[in-house]
Structures are given as C-alpha cells and as structure tokens.
Amino acid sequence: MFDKTLLANKRILVTGGGSGLGASMSRRFAELGAELIICGRRLEQLEQTAAQLRADFGGKVSVARCDIRDAAAVEAMMETIWCDGPLDVLVNNAAATFIAQSEHLSARAADAILAPTLHGAMYCTLEAGRRWIAGHHKGVVLSILSTSTITGRAFTVPSAMAKSGLLAMTKSLAVEWGPRGIRTVAIAPGPFPTTGATGQLRPETRDSGPAAQNPLGRVGKHSELANLASFLISDQAGYINGEMVVQDGGAHLRASGAEDLLQWSDAQWAAQRAARTKT
Numbered sequence: 001m002f003d004k005t006l007l008a009n010k011r012i013l014v015t016g017g018g019s020g021l022g023a024s025m026s027r028r029f030a031e032l033g034a035e036l037i038i039c040g041r042r043l044e045q046l047e048q049t050a051a052q053l054r055a056d057f058g059g060k061v062s063v064a065r066c067d068i069r070d071a072a073a074v075e076a077m078m079e080t081i082w083c084d085g086p087l088d089v090l091v092n093n094a095a096a097t098f099i100a101q102s103e104h105l106s107a108r109a110a111d112a113i114l115a116p117t118l119h120g121a122m123y124c125t126l127e128a129g130r131r132w133i134a135g136h137h138k139g140v141v142l143s144i145l146s147t148s149t150i151t152g153r154a155f156t157v158p159s160a161m162a163k164s165g166l167l168a169m170t171k172s173l174a175v176e177w178g179p180r181g182i183r184t185v186a187i188a189p190g191p192f193p194t195t196g197a198t199g200q201l202r203p204e205t206r207d208s209g210p211a212a213q214n215p216l217g218r219v220g221k222h223s224e225l226a227n228l229a230s231f232l233i234s235d236q237a238g239y240i241n242g243e244m245v246v247q248d249g250g251a252h253l254r255a256s257g258a259e260d261l262l263q264w265s266d267a268q269w270a271a272q273r274a275a276r277t278k279t
C-alpha cells in the first residue's frame with residue numbers, strides 16, 4: 001500500500017506503544033522505516049514489544065517507562081529522548097476508560113480516566129511542542145480519540161469528556177502551532193478489539209456485540225488503523241491540519257455505541273462494579 005520508506009528518518013514516540021493499538025501502529029511505523037520510542041507503565045511489556053519489532057524489522061526501537069499522568073515524568077522522558085535528537089512525531093495513544101453509571105463515579109474514578117487520557121496527552125503534547133518550537137523543528141501530533149467526540153457517550157462520560165478536550169486541543173493547536181511547522185491531527189476509531197477495550201468495555205456481557213451494531217457488520221482491523229495513522233503522520237499528509245478522521249465503519253451515524261447499556265438492570269450494574277478489571 002505504501003512505499004517502504006514512507007516513514008524513513010522519522011523519529012516517533014508512541015504512548016502506550018507496548019500493547020493494543022499502540023503496538024499495532026508501532027509495528028507498521030517500524031515496517032515503514034521509522035525509528036521508534038514506545039512508552040507505558042509496564043516495562044516488561046514494552047521490552048517484549050520492542051524486541052519483537054527489532055527482530056522483525058531491524059530498526060531502532062527504544063522503550064521508556066513512563067506514567068504519563070505524572071507531568072514531571074513526562075518532562076524527564078522528553079529530556080532523555082531529545083538527548084539523542086528531536087522527535088518528528090508524537091502519537092497520543094495511551095488512555096483509560098471503563099463503563100460505569102455516572103452517578104456512581106467517585107472523584108477518584110473520574111480522575112483515573114481524565115488523568116491519563118486528557119492530562120497525560122496534554123503533558124506529552126506541550127513537552128514535545130515547546131522543544132520543536134525552540135529548535136525550529138517540524139513536528140506532527142497524532143491523537144487517538146473516539147467518536148464520543150461527535151456523539152457523546154453514555155456510561156463512559158469521563159472518557160468522552162477527555163477525548164473531546166483533546167479534539168479541542170487538536171483544532172486549537174492547528175492554528176497556533178501550524179505557523180511553527182507543527183501539524184496536529186487525530187483519528188476517531190470505532191471498535192477495534194484489544195485487551196484493554198475488551199476488559200474495560202465488556203462487549204461479552206452486552207446484548208449485541210459491536211460487530212452486530214456496525215453498518216459494515218464487523219469491528220476494525222488493527223492494520224486499517226495503523227495504515228491510516230501512517231498516512232496522517234507522513235509528509236504525504238502535509239496539508240492536513242486540525243482534522244479528525246473517523247474510522248468506524250459508519251457506526252456513529254447509527255448510534256453512539258452505548259445504547260444497549262440503557263437496558264441494564266441495577267443488578268447488572270452491581271455485577272459490573274464487582275467484576276471490574278484492572279490492567
């Protein structure tokens with residue numbers, strides 16, 4: 001689909017690049033010639049993904065153990081990265097969510113979602129952006145958002161709020177940082193099976209799965225998202241700025257993806273709270 005050198009000479013940080021969609025994007029970027037840095041909280045998971053990428057594609061892949069909720073840790077990670085040269089691309093991928101009745105959300109629960117999803121992505125963007133501007137270096141920020149930015153989404157309100165905030169960041173910085181040579185773009189994926197999404201959104205406990213609800217009758221393939229991401233961060237997309245591309249098979253045109261949960265009984269919600277998974 002792409003020239004094998006599409007991302008040659010690009011140095012890319014993928015937050016949450018050790019697993020899920022972050023790992024799938026990292027894989028495609030490495031295949032297209034990029035140098036990668038992947039970050040997350042679980043060092044062993046990062047090392048395992050990096051070793052596989054090195055073995056498969058032979059390029060340079062580094063890992064950074066970093067909890068992006070911690071602004072000082074993000075700053076330290078960026079300092080370390082810049083010691084070897086500037087990044088060219090930041091992919092804000094790491095995020096958290098779970099389904100819950102909003103009236104049962106404690107402040108700590110709301111913060112557990114907002115902290116990595118909104119604040120963490122913003123810390124990463126500001127740390128990369130200020131270095132690009134100081135060094136007169138071009139950059140691209142790709143943020144992985146959600147169609148909740150268009151529809152809102154019941155039962156995952158902090159996630160919908162965080163993703164909508166990042167869409168505002170994407171549009172605002174397109175204007176503010178565009179003149180500095182920095183593009184900001186986003187993808188709104190529909191359902192793509194991952195351990196994290198399955199664990200937190202519990203499709204197996206819901207009436208009809210995300211594939212059945214989708215106009216195309218299926219969930220997304222990781223390769224589809226990885227290819228879209230590769231295009232958006234490449235120079236071929238050099239005139240796309242401030243845009244969010246929806247990749248959901250048309251699902252959001254039909255419903256937000258949470259309507260089935262309106263039928264849940266109090267007993268089902270109690271069971272959900274009791275069975276909550278932790279990653």
Ligand SMILES: CCCCCCCCCCC/C=C/C(=O)SCCNC(=O)CCNC(=O)[C@H](O)C(C)(C)COP(=O)(O)OP(=O)(O)OC[C@H]1O[C@@H](n2cnc3c(N)ncnc32)[C@H](O)[C@@H]1OP(=O)(O)O
Pocket residue numbers: 095096097098099100106107108109110112113146147159190191192193194196197198200201202203210256257272273276277278279
């Ligand atoms: C493929 C299926 C798709 C079907 C639907 C289609 C629509 C798709 C659109 C999806 C949009 C976005 C998707 C995603 O983001 S998917 C990625 C999800 N991945 C993750 O969440 C991974 C990262 N997760 C984590 O880091 C943690 O699991 C998490 C942050 C969620 C919680 O861990 P943390 O250690 O921070 O939290 P604590 O255990 O300390 O708890 C803090 C407070 O939060 C409350 N809590 C935690 N989990 C739950 C829960 N499941 N339900 C209710 N409350 C929860 C916890 O009780 C604490 O509060 P209190 O101290 O007040 O008790």
Ligand SMILES: NC(=O)C1=CN([C@@H]2O[C@H](COP(=O)(O)OP(=O)(O)OC[C@H]3O[C@@H](n4cnc5c(N)ncnc54)[C@H](OP(=O)(O)O)[C@@H]3O)[C@@H](O)[C@H]2O)C=CC1
Pocket residue numbers: 015016017018019020021022039040041042043045066067068069092093094095096116120144145146147188189190191192193194195196197279
């Ligand atoms: N899968 C889907 O259906 C959809 C996904 N999305 C979005 O796509 C992106 C990827 O989702 P998906 O792959 O499913 O999620 P996963 O839960 O599978 O992966 C999340 C990744 O983020 C990392 N991460 C989580 N919290 C932190 C933190 N505080 N600091 C650093 N890294 C962290 C995790 O690593 P570690 O645990 O080691 O920290 C993990 O590698 C997210 O932005 C999500 O909102 C949007 C719509 C649908």
